[in-house]
Amino acid sequence: MSLLAGDDHRLLAVRAVDLVSAMAPSDLVLEAFRQEHPSLKEDSCAGTTVAVQEIFGSMVNILYEDEMGPSKRYLQRLLLKFISVVVGEDRTESEALMQLLLKGLSIRNSFPDANECCHVSFRIQRLRHEIPLRIRIFPQHNDVALRMWEAGAVLSEFFVQCGGLLAGRKVVELGAGTAVTGLVAAGCCKASHVHCTDFTQASLDNMKHNVAINEPWLRQKRPKEEPQSVISSGYLEWGEFGNGIDENLNPEAAVNPLLVPSADHLIQGDTLIAADVVYDKAILSPLVRTIWYFLTATTSSPHEKTAIFATTIRNQSTFQLFQEQLHSQGISSQILLSRKECGNLQLVFPMNFIQPRSDVVIYSLHLQRKPTK
Numbered sequence: 001m002s003l004l005a006g007d008d009h010r011l012l013a014v015r016a017v018d019l020v021s022a023m024a025p026s027d028l029v030l031e032a033f034r035q036e037h038p039s040l041k042e043d044s045c046a047g048t049t050v051a052v053q054e055i056f057g058s059m060v061n062i063l064y065e066d067e068m069g070p071s072k073r074y075l076q077r078l079l080l081k082f083i084s085v086v087v088g089e090d091r092t093e094s095e096a097l098m099q100l101l102l103k104g105l106s107i108r109n110s111f112p113d114a115n116e117c118c119h120v121s122f123r124i125q126r127l128r129h130e131i132p133l134r135i136r137i138f139p140q141h142n143d144v145a146l147r148m149w150e151a152g153a154v155l156s157e158f159f160v161q162c163g164g165l166l167a168g169r170k171v172v173e174l175g176a177g178t179a180v181t182g183l184v185a186a187g188c189c190k191a192s193h194v195h196c197t198d199f200t201q202a203s204l205d206n207m208k209h210n211v212a213i214n215e216p217w218l219r220q221k222r223p224k225e226e227p228q229s230v231i232s233s234g235y236l237e238w239g240e241f242g243n244g245i246d247e248n249l250n251p252e253a254a255v256n257p258l259l260v261p262s263a264d265h266l267i268q269g270d271t272l273i274a275a276d277v278v279y280d281k282a283i284l285s286p287l288v289r290t291i292w293y294f295l296t297a298t299t300s301s302p303h304e305k306t307a308i309f310a311t312t313i314r315n316q317s318t319f320q321l322f323q324e325q326l327h328s329q330g331i332s333s334q335i336l337l338s339r340k341e342c343g344n345l346q347l348v349f350p351m352n353f354i355q356p357r358s359d360v361v362i363y364s365l366h367l368q369r370k371p372t373k
């Protein structure tokens with residue numbers, strides 16, 4: 001019997017080492033490892049030679065020693081799973097596995113540290129090259145901006161597949177979190193510029209870090225005559241758009257000077273993107289106000305102003321309320337990818353998410369008419 005269920009078979013083309021680098025669920029890693037080492041019989045320890053144990057141990061060890069590698073806590077859990085499912089407790093004869101188990105003792109016996117960070121890596125296949133995307137996350141932190149979420153992964157996968165949507169566009173991202181989707185938009189979709197926004201200092205610092213570590217491959221993709229970076233980041237709190245900016249949409253009138261650069265990007269931008277920002281009824285109203293601000297501001301861009309959002313439907317009534325508030329502001333919404341279609345997108349980010357991808361929906365927003373007061 002295979003460890004994989006349903007759609008997860010799409011992952012079999014991904015190498016085990018790439019799955020570990022992306023902190024994929026351990027079952028998927030083990031299945032991919034089995035595929036690469038046919039001497040391992042399914043659901044059986046028979047054939048688990050010391051040599052194969054050594055190969056698994058070395059793979060994990062290389063990533064364990066990598067300062068920009070996945071979480072050590074994750075690697076230890078993976079190792080224990082490999083031993084319990086594939087090797088069998090009393091058959092751990094490999095020196096490499098034993099060394100790793102010893103290294104992890106202190107980690108396994110300690111409380112998780114909220115400030116503990118690690119990196120997840122993904123290889124994005126393009127027509128003629130491969131993009132090595134790397135993102136720093138804080139898996140134990142309670143700031144939601146410091147992790148990756150399924151909607152951000154799904155929206156990024158949608159852009160990888162339909163990159164033409166953003167070609168030549170000036171993109172602004174709301175609630176960008178780790179900036180993963182912004183980096184995909186900037187690096188894979190030929191957007192002319194991407195401005196990622198969020199509101200906590202920790203998320204802004206982390207976004208800067210993530211842009212910086214991806215700058216080498218981003219720079220290679222820029223024409224020599226255009227040296228300036230195609231991606232920037234800045235503060236933007238949706239609440240600021242409740243009453244902080246006057247009706248003339250003049251960024252100079254912003255109460256908070258920190259907001260001015262991002263407000264300016266909202267005016268100049270032609271495409272607004274956001275993933276997993278519709279989850280709290282209390283902040284829907286300022287969010288809608290920010291979207292309205294963007295859609296109604298006059299830009300010099302030749303493109304029509306449009307917004308592309310991905311939402312994980314955790315609570316149907318929250319999503320419904322958002323739709324109603326958009327409608328009352330004269331903003332129409334159109335489904336681009338249904339939940340089923342999101343669940344079937346080509347996987348680029350095989351991480352271990354809480355919600356299934358088939359809970360995500362992707363839609364576009366347009367201004368239809370002047371809002372009703």
Ligand SMILES: C[S@@+](CC[C@H](N)C(=O)[O-])C[C@H]1O[C@@H](n2cnc3c(N)ncnc32)[C@H](O)[C@@H]1O
Nearest residue numbers: 145148149152175176177199236237238275276
């Ligand atoms: C669930 S996370 C999604 C992060 C990222 N887009 C992703 O999909 O991985 C929600 C994001 O919205 C941001 N956010 C929440 N409330 C906000 C507000 N009032 N103003 C600006 N950003 C906000 C959070 O800081 C966080 O980055």
